Amino acid sequence: MENLLPEPVSGPRVLYTPPHEATDALASSFATTYAGVVAFIAVVHEGSFAKAAERLGIGRSAISRSVQKLELQLNTRLFLRTTRSTSLTGEGELFYENCKPGVERIVRSIEEMQELHSGTPRGLLRVSATAGFGRKIVAPLLRGFRETYPDIRISLQLDDSSTDFIADRIDVTFRDGRLDDSQVVAKQLIPMQMLVCAAPGYAQRHGMPQTIRELAQHQCINLLMASGRPYEWQFKLVGRERKFLPQAASSYNDPELVLQAVLNGEGVAQMAGYQVFEHLRAGRLVACLAAYAPDDRGHYVCYLSRHHLPKRIRVFIDYMTQQIRALDLHCITRFTPLVED
Numbered sequence: 001m002e003n004l005l006p007e008p009v010s011g012p013r014v015l016y017t018p019p020h021e022a023t024d025a026l027a028s029s030f031a032t033t034y035a036g037v038v039a040f041i042a043v044v045h046e047g048s049f050a051k052a053a054e055r056l057g058i059g060r061s062a063i064s065r066s067v068q069k070l071e072l073q074l075n076t077r078l079f080l081r082t083t084r085s086t087s088l089t090g091e092g093e094l095f096y097e098n099c100k101p102g103v104e105r106i107v108r109s110i111e112e113m114q115e116l117h118s119g120t121p122r123g124l125l126r127v128s129a130t131a132g133f134g135r136k137i138v139a140p141l142l143r144g145f146r147e148t149y150p151d152i153r154i155s156l157q158l159d160d161s162s163t164d165f166i167a168d169r170i171d172v173t174f175r176d177g178r179l180d181d182s183q184v185v186a187k188q189l190i191p192m193q194m195l196v197c198a199a200p201g202y203a204q205r206h207g208m209p210q211t212i213r214e215l216a217q218h219q220c221i222n223l224l225m226a227s228g229r230p231y232e233w234q235f236k237l238v239g240r241e242r243k244f245l246p247q248a249a250s251s252y253n254d255p256e257l258v259l260q261a262v263l264n265g266e267g268v269a270q271m272a273g274y275q276v277f278e279h280l281r282a283g284r285l286v287a288c289l290a291a292y293a294p295d296d297r298g299h300y301v302c303y304l305s306r307h308h309l310p311k312r313i314r315v316f317i318d319y320m321t322q323q324i325r326a327l328d329l330h331c332i333t334r335f336t337p338l339v340e341d
Helices: 025-046 049-056 060-074 090-118 131-148 200-206 213-217 255-263 273-282 311-325
Strands: 079-081 086-088 123-129 152-158 172-177 185-191 194-198 220-223 233-237 240-244 248-252 269-272 286-288 298-303
Touching (some): 025 049, 025 060, 025 090, 049 060, 086 090, 123 131, 123 311, 131 152, 131 172, 131 255, 131 273, 131 311, 152 311, 172 311, 185 311, 194 200, 194 273, 220 255, 220 269, 248 255, 255 269, 255 273, 269 273, 273 286
Parallel strands (some): 123 152, 220 248
Antiparallel strands (some): 079 086, 172 298, 194 269, 194 286
């Protein structure tokens, strides 16, 4: 007879607790039925009450009481018992065939949950990221992750709005800036450097601002939030945060469009270091106001809890952390303290 029970684990098991007199009748009925069905299936599979008790790690008398209560509930005799053998009655065979599919599903569910935490990483992983960071950094790394973990399926959503892990059914999200949500675990991947950049051609024609005040004299390009409001430019001056919202020559709701406008020589914009580091190194962009750049922001990978993480989430976080930190996205490594301009 096929094995319908999960492999035994160490430690005592308690499968049945006699209901208290005050317990609700429905709850009592469920407790009796559940314990009785488990005991019944174990006896059928093992061939005897003694072996079923050993398999489940409880006393033989507990097995016998559970089966007796089940028989009383069903008003049916399930086993023919003698001192030498135990066999199913006709009604017992019918009950076993009806219970068998449900027990198989329960066992499969238990095994799947165990595999999620200790087996080969697999299953669907729902990931969200801000549009710029997701497109530039996260998405290109997914191919290597899939090659390493082929049994994990990835669904990536790019969204600059805040993530609702429960409503959006998100497993992992990548966020930028400062995170104050105590309900999520936020692991900083790299610092988030914000740099004011322009194309060399623009710098030759208009010069580059040397102070925050001088930004008002330049063609500034703003990034828009999902609400349509522009993001404020952020700086750090003598240890304090300072925000600046320039009069924009043009505005876009996509960071790639902002970058392309700057590369085209249309003006200056404040952009994240991960967007511009390659262009700065290649000479396609030049930076200014580096000493005012905020140094207390970061790019984070976020998830709901450190406890009971499925293995697919753990390996994804570890892989992305290692790969992103290896990209060397730092454009500026040291800032010079400035006085008020």
